[in-house]
Amino acid sequence: MGFISLKDWRARSAGLAEAAARAKAVLRPALKLSDADALSVNEIACTDPGCPDVETVVLVMRIDEPTRALRFRGPLDGLDEAAAHALAEEEIRLRLV
Numbered sequence: 001m002g003f004i005s006l007k008d009w010r011a012r013s014a015g016l017a018e019a020a021a022r023a024k025a026v027l028r029p030a031l032k033l034s035d036a037d038a039l040s041v042n043e044i045a046c047t048d049p050g051c052p053d054v055e056t057v058v059l060v061m062r063i064d065e066p067t068r069a070l071r072f073r074g075p076l077d078g079l080d081e082a083a084a085h086a087l088a089e090e091e092i093r094l095r096l097v
Contacts, residue, residue, distance in 0.1 A: 016043060019077040023084075027058065030084035031091060036063040043076040060091055068094050 004012075023041045033039060038061040046055045056072040056079055070087045072079050 016076060019043075019075075019079075023056070023058075023076055023079040026079070026081050026084040027087065030081070030088040031060060032088075033060070034063070037061060041076060041079070058087060065095070070094075 020041050024039055027033075027039060027041070031037075031039070038059075040059040040061070042057050042059075043054050044057055046052060052073050054075045056074065056076045058070040058072065060068045060070065062068075068091055070090055072083055072087060074083075
């Protein structure tokens with residue numbers, strides 16, 4: 001395992017924060033979230049066989065409903081409008097269960 005400088009860590013952290021903000025900007029309208037609803041997006045390393053190196057976990061927290069976890073099989077900065085709409089369709093199916 002190599003060392004990472006504080007400067008590099010801060011740059012990566014800032015890049016992930018920007019990617020998260022962009023992802024939320026496309027997810028909120030696709031999911032039709034109200035101002036009272038919350039959304040969390042996180043890029044995580046996935047070590048399971050058949051899983052991409054990284055995936056993005058989206059937590060949808062609608063008021064008065066259970067939290068739903070959605071997975072985008074790719075990095076945070078790869079979550080575009082098409083992926084957001086696919087996740088929104090998945091969330092609709094989960095809400096009907």
